[in-house]
Amino acid sequence: xxxxxxxxxxxxxxxxxxxxxxxxxxxxxxxxxxxxxxxxxxxxxxxxxxxxxxxxxxxxxxxxxxxxxxxxxxxxxxxxxxxxxxxxxxxxxxxxxxxxxxxxxxxxxxxxxxxxxxxxxxxxxxxxxxxxxxxxxxxxxxxxxxxxxxxxxxxxxxxxxxxxxxxxxxxxxxxxxxxxxxxxxxxxxxxxxxxxx
Amino acid sequence: xxxxxxxxxxxxxxxxxxxxxxxxxxxxxxxxxxxxxxxxxxxxxxxxxxxxxxxxxxxxxxxxxxxxxxxxxxxxxxxxxxxxxxxxxxxxxxxxxxxxxxxxxxxxxxxxxxxxxxxxxxxxxxxxxxxxxxxxxxxxxxxxxxxxxxxxxxxxxxxxxxxxxxxxxxxxxxxxxxxxxxxxxxxxxxxxxxxxx
Amino acid sequence: xxxxxxxxxxxxxxxxxxxxxxxxxxxxxxxxxxxxxxxxxxxxxxxxxxxxxxxxxxxxxxxxxxxxxxxxxxxxxxxxxxxxxxxxxxxxxxxxxxxxxxxxxxxxxxxxxxxxxxxxxxxxxxxxxxxxxxxxxxxxxxxxxxxxxxxxxxxxxxxxxxxxxxxxxxxxxxxxxxxxxxxxxxxxxxxxxxxxx
Amino acid sequence: xxxxxxxxxxxxxxxxxxxxxxxxxxxxxxxxxxxxxxxxxxxxxxxxxxxxxxxxxxxxxxxxxxxxxxxxxxxxxxxxxxxxxxxxxxxxxxxxxxxxxxxxxxxxxxxxxxxxxxxxxxxxxxxxxxxxxxxxxxxxxxxxxxxxxxxxxxxxxxxxxxxxxxxxxxxxxxxxxxxxxxxxxxxxxxxxxxxxx
DNA sequence: AATGAATGAGTTTTCATTCAT
DNA sequence: AATGAATGAAAACTCATTCAT
Numbered sequence: 001x002x003x004x005x006x007x008x009x010x011x012x013x014x015x016x017x018x019x020x021x022x023x024x025x026x027x028x029x030x031x032x033x034x035x036x037x038x039x040x041x042x043x044x045x046x047x048x049x050x051x052x053x054x055x056x057x058x059x060x061x062x063x064x065x066x067x068x069x070x071x072x073x074x075x076x077x078x079x080x081x082x083x084x085x086x087x088x089x090x091x092x093x094x095x096x097x098x099x100x101x102x103x104x105x106x107x108x109x110x111x112x113x114x115x116x117x118x119x120x121x122x123x124x125x126x127x128x129x130x131x132x133x134x135x136x137x138x139x140x141x142x143x144x145x146x147x148x149x150x151x152x153x154x155x156x157x158x159x160x161x162x163x164x165x166x167x168x169x170x171x172x173x174x175x176x177x178x179x180x181x182x183x184x185x186x187x188x189x190x191x192x193x194x195x196x197x
Numbered sequence: 198x199x200x201x202x203x204x205x206x207x208x209x210x211x212x213x214x215x216x217x218x219x220x221x222x223x224x225x226x227x228x229x230x231x232x233x234x235x236x237x238x239x240x241x242x243x244x245x246x247x248x249x250x251x252x253x254x255x256x257x258x259x260x261x262x263x264x265x266x267x268x269x270x271x272x273x274x275x276x277x278x279x280x281x282x283x284x285x286x287x288x289x290x291x292x293x294x295x296x297x298x299x300x301x302x303x304x305x306x307x308x309x310x311x312x313x314x315x316x317x318x319x320x321x322x323x324x325x326x327x328x329x330x331x332x333x334x335x336x337x338x339x340x341x342x343x344x345x346x347x348x349x350x351x352x353x354x355x356x357x358x359x360x361x362x363x364x365x366x367x368x369x370x371x372x373x374x375x376x377x378x379x380x381x382x383x384x385x386x387x388x389x390x391x392x393x394x
Numbered sequence: 395x396x397x398x399x400x401x402x403x404x405x406x407x408x409x410x411x412x413x414x415x416x417x418x419x420x421x422x423x424x425x426x427x428x429x430x431x432x433x434x435x436x437x438x439x440x441x442x443x444x445x446x447x448x449x450x451x452x453x454x455x456x457x458x459x460x461x462x463x464x465x466x467x468x469x470x471x472x473x474x475x476x477x478x479x480x481x482x483x484x485x486x487x488x489x490x491x492x493x494x495x496x497x498x499x500x501x502x503x504x505x506x507x508x509x510x511x512x513x514x515x516x517x518x519x520x521x522x523x524x525x526x527x528x529x530x531x532x533x534x535x536x537x538x539x540x541x542x543x544x545x546x547x548x549x550x551x552x553x554x555x556x557x558x559x560x561x562x563x564x565x566x567x568x569x570x571x572x573x574x575x576x577x578x579x580x581x582x583x584x585x586x587x588x589x590x591x
Numbered sequence: 592x593x594x595x596x597x598x599x600x601x602x603x604x605x606x607x608x609x610x611x612x613x614x615x616x617x618x619x620x621x622x623x624x625x626x627x628x629x630x631x632x633x634x635x636x637x638x639x640x641x642x643x644x645x646x647x648x649x650x651x652x653x654x655x656x657x658x659x660x661x662x663x664x665x666x667x668x669x670x671x672x673x674x675x676x677x678x679x680x681x682x683x684x685x686x687x688x689x690x691x692x693x694x695x696x697x698x699x700x701x702x703x704x705x706x707x708x709x710x711x712x713x714x715x716x717x718x719x720x721x722x723x724x725x726x727x728x729x730x731x732x733x734x735x736x737x738x739x740x741x742x743x744x745x746x747x748x749x750x751x752x753x754x755x756x757x758x759x760x761x762x763x764x765x766x767x768x769x770x771x772x773x774x775x776x777x778x779x780x781x782x783x784x785x786x787x788x
Numbered sequence: 789a790a791t792g793a794a795t796g797a798g799t800t801t802t803c804a805t806t807c808a809t
Numbered sequence: 810a811a812t813g814a815a816t817g818a819a820a821a822c823t824c825a826t827t828c829a830t
Contacts, residue, residue: 031320034231167360245791428625442812517622557758
């Protein structure tokens, strides 16, 4: 019998990779990078340790790819908001805040990871680079909005907005049960726009 | 020579403990908790591993005490601002922001630790409790100010303010060289008060 | 198209086998047996790992066949010298020394392998047997010459000669750049025959 | 109770180190470097893996120290022969050959290691350097003798002699039971001196 | 009180070998 | 005949913690 076609193999490979990335994302997010072992990831991704190393050269490389993967989702959420047509700048901001808060609620693990990595992993240079890169691309996205809103210093405004979201993320991480996520959302929107929930 | 009095011994013990806590704080802050070994801490604190275990039962307990120790400094800085007399609420806020931003600049390590711990060690239950506790006491401190400022929902305002500071801390950690710390400070103050730098 | 004849298939198989053996020989010689992986050999021989296992049952069996293959070349070089007609015994010895030293220079890899295997691999019983076998057949070849030269104890003389060649091989391996191969050759020949380079 | 004095500790440390070196020497010699695991060495040296790493930073460093250790014994044996007084150059050579052959018989493991390393580990640069160094110091020792014997090219003679010893070592390694060590010794001595066993 | 030698479980990573396709 | 995905045992190495001195 002939071996699988190249395309089939590529598909399989991509699927496997994503499978591993998802498992790693979840574990890194909930337990932290250092505390998560390759064995655990392999078990969660339902493959063997050895095979995992066919897809990622090292734990550190895996982490890097997880970072890219994780931020990609965040960026894409923002992107889709930005691409919605017929929205005033104000409505855009509301929509963006909505999407971030939704993500915090629904993809807690992802947010935890993104945040914990930003902090925890600065010690690993390659990861630090990756994070800085993707974080900056997020900020640029935000900047566009503040430009449209006519703010005086849109770059700094974008950074402040980013800081708020990150900070809330941290607080939410510390106590996701009791945290008044919705109230905070209203509060922020009120600061930026005249918003009645 | 007469034997040392009990108090002297207690002082000695306290001094030693602080010596260890400082060393651990610095290392945990710069390298992260998991990546710092007990040996390194002992070397930096200039005592033996064995003796270190006379003061702290385990690495995890040491971490807990480091968290308390680290937040205490932060809280005390805030406290001293709050206790300054003859300040209007507005001036208090300015003063508090000043003190936080000063700390970020001058005690980078401490900020890094506080933040990274908040995130990184949520996985360790005992540490999670400690952090939640001290973080809440910080928030209560802030709340007082917003009460005085007459804000409608001072608790949430305190949380938002805390989030901003944390978020800026994260951004500063990612790129402490290039980050426009002073510009961000002005921006924040302008949001809260009519402030001209 | 008609199916290939059995002979053609055998030839193909033999060609493949040789292809693998050559690759393994080169890698074992340069990197050592333990340090060379089956994957590397397969890549160098331009076939898949799986297919390689159709030709050799295990890495150890492959090694055994490599040993035979490697020594065969050595033996054949000697054989061709012995079969040259019209040579006096002295001339034969000169010729043989020539051929060994030429091999050392031109087939460094092969020599390295032969030697390193002789030593490195004594721990693997099956390989030890193979090496002993082929090494002895080499010695028998040499013995013939010393018989013809009329030496008293041709067997031991053959062994001594073999030892000299091996020993020089080792020294050459340690420093193939700086080693005075030609001077050593002259020296040896002078010992055995009145030889002027 | 007070900790041990520094000297006691140093003695203990030296003893442990030698204990480990001996175990490693034996195992590397009989099984080869790659095939011997740190666990095995630790077990043979009767300590834990972890403790072994207090004495040697890595397996490779251990190997290097084993090489030095192993050659030191060889060199010292030669040295002691050279330092015997009232010996003619001829007698010195006899004595040296005696000592080498004795070592081959009695310290088979040591010889095996020396040889196998010379060959097997050329791939590890640090070890290659170590071996080249100690091998050259051995050759210099030999050279002195050939100078005293008035040979024309003592350096090359020393190398040839070294090659013979190495080569015989290899042959002896391949078949230590059946090898006519004593006959070979006589043969060599006869070549160099008029020697009647 | 003080030391650091000692342990061993746990970590990341490699690789000969098998097997579904 | 041919592929390379898949496995898992084993390797080198680390480190929190204990304990004899």
